[in-house]
Amino acid sequence: MPSETGEVKQIDGLKPYKGGxxxxxxxxxxxxxxxxxxxxxxxxxxxxxxxxxxxxxxxxxxxxxxxxxxxxxxxxxxxxxxxxxxxxxxxxxxxxxxxxxxxxxxxxxxxxxxxxxxxxxxxxxxxxxxxxxxxxxxxxxxxxxxxxxxxxxxxxxxxxxxxxxxxxxxxxxxxxxxxxSNPQALNNWGLVLQELSTMRPGAERLSLVRLAVAKFRRAIRLRPEFDRACYNLGTVYYAYASTLQMDAGARMSAQLTQNAQDQASQSSEEALVRRTFRLASQYIALSSALQPGKETYLASLNVVQHLLPLPFLRVGRLQAIDPSTRNTCRERWQTHVFVLDHQAFQSATTVQRHQYQATPPRQSLSGTPGAATTGQGMGIGDEEQAPILLSDILTVKTCQDPSLPKGHAIWIATRDMPAGLYYVAEDREDADGWADAMHLTVHLMSRQQLPALGNVLQPDMAISRRTTSNH
The missing domain is CATH 1.25.40.10 (Tetratricopeptide repeat domain)
Structure with a gap:
């Protein structure tokens, strides 16, 4: 059962397990x-x-x-x-x-x-x-x-x-x-799968890491207050990103010369490493907001905080329906850069959008290169997407629907639109990352813990507030 501080306490009679x-x-x-x-x-x-x-x-x-x-x-x-x-x-x-x-x-x-x-x-x-x-x-x-x-x-x-x-x-x-509905069993299962992955080569290792991620994710979706599973999810991503980084460095050291294909492969590997580290930072930041006073989480946050797209928790491209064509026979989908912070989910400003467009192409955790959305065919949309306040969100789910554009969809039901709005991510992991981020931030709002996330995303302001209060 959740404690008053939001943590899932150890259930009597169930032994704890810390991982490998x-x-x-x-x-x-x-x-x-x-x-x-x-x-x-x-x-x-x-x-x-x-x-x-x-x-x-x-x-x-x-x-x-x-x-x-x-x-x-x-x-x-x-x-x-x-x-x-x-x-x-x-x-x-x-x-x-x-x-x-x-x-x-x-x-x-x-x-x-x-x-x-x-x-x-x-x-x-x-x-x-x-x-x-x-x-x-x-x-x-x-x-x-x-x-x-x-x-x-x-x-x-x-x-x-x-x-x-x-x-x-x-x-x-x-x-x-x-x-x-036992999140501790899911958490332990994820830890065991992650540990098994260190004993397996190549593709099998990757498969086990993805299975471990799925168990932690299921645990936090069942119990969003389960900060330990959220932290473990971030730590598994961090461990995997470190492994990817070491492997990429070893391959670069072994190459005497590089042709264009090698350089493209290196760029994709670097993008994957950055993306995986950023996922790690997202979940560690959320675990720190779930349990603001926990020293382990604070120390970890100090290491990964610079990897966050501050002042946001998450930034990325999603396809959305042009608001002027919604509920018409000519619905038009466009790609927008969206941001999520401790207040709302919304399309980025022009400056933020151009900053994001300057980033290199991404690659999915499955190893399949992700194509950069550069505006060809369905450019970055300029139509205004109304912000969705966290306080208005009722439900967030990932889903698949053949009537939607190619990709993996996120469905968001709000107080004003209980039938929901759809957004389409490039791949499943991207969709899961958005869904987890919104699911947990909405939970933080329900527990009146959003200020803790605000302190994580706006560290300079948090320091200023503490200094002012001390005086």
Whole structure:
């Protein structure tokens, strides 16, 4: 459930999951150095399918252990005894898994002991699921335990780590079949897919990144207050943009000479890198507005804020109907440069439009070059497009309609026009970026948090306001 500050709190009984090494490295670059110690070398341990209850390690019951750890160990032992007495007791079997998993996180034991505890927890979750297949929490926590096992063995056995992550993804998917509105499962699924992408080459890596993006996006559309999923979406884009940048730099260094085709390819790669970094900055800015006081988000914003098209959150070309031809048999579509800030979605001014036209062609995340709209055939329209205030927006959705121009459409329903207005983006990712930006800014307006976004988009004015208030 959302807290008073807008954050989706951790649901009782569902374990948290923070994501993989590459995501943490990207977060470290954005938010400052963090502890990223690699796990010590250990042989991979596969998940057991045994249904026999396991006992907690005796060492955890000694006086040397922390009181909270001893309490967990005694609880694990009691649940194990109850499950052994009645193998159909779902609560005892499931709670045994929870305590074993918590012990693995808090006992401070060796990696081998952590792996053994996690393996036992997975066995308990499997037994609980077989007793009650609709137990989505058991499936969810099973996925988290498998993800943690992957982290334990990744340094010594990447193949085993990849297998654990693949199994974790299956468990999150299964849990969502029974509880499709759980944003935490979507967030964790996205983290696992992103981590798997770092273990795969080329096209497969790109496919997994796009799947991870889709999971985070679904989470924030289900729960726009879920700032962690929004931040993770920005961080995944940032990590991917960094990878693209490094790959492009390596290719340039390997080329002794460049012909016209190489230069065009380099220009497209650079445009893709800029676009992906800009997407990262959009979601990090929005997560910072969702939770204005969160230090991690503020530190990350300081790194990416200059990538935003300030004073706007988003700027780009969209096709729209010429207002003078709307609802006539001769509807005419033209391309306009639109902007979105913390107040409205509207067509750009003449100066802003010319500035944007000077930017190079873009390329989609799928790798397909995007053609620049230069005015040939249906130039940048000069007809005035009335601003749409955020306070007037009822719904924003992406959609596809064969009656619309080629591209991917965004449908915006307003108080004055509940039937909606259509805008067409160059590709699906562009449409999704616009829809997410409007969806979250409208949510911020409903929570009276737009001033926080205004401070992000107009940092000089925010500093001036703080200085004035201090005096």
């Amino acid at each position: 090494e590459e995501l943490r490295r990207a977060a470290a670059v954005l938010a400052g150095p963090q502890s990223n110690k690699a796990p010590s070398s250990s042989r991979g341990v596969r998940r057991s399918t045994s249904n026999a209850p396991e006992q907690a390690p005796v060492a955890l019951l000694t006086e040397a252990a922390e009181p909270a750890v001893r309490e967990l160990a005694w609880a694990a032992q009691r649940y194990a005894e109850a499950a052994e007495a009645d193998e159909n007791d779902f609560e005892s079997v499931y709670n045994h898994g929870l305590t074993l998993q918590e012990l693995a996180l808090r006992a401070g034991s060796s990696q081998a002991e952590q792996l053994e505890l996690l393996k036992q927890a997975c066995s308990r979750y499997e037994s609980a699921w077989r007793l009650r297949e609709s137990a989505h929490a058991a499936l969810y926590n099973w996925g988290v335990a498998l993800s943690d096992m992957a982290h334990c063995v990744k340094a010594s056995d990447r193949a085993a780590a990849g297998e654990f992550l693949s199994q974790a993804a299956e468990k999150y998917a299964a849990s969502l079949q029974w509880n499709p």
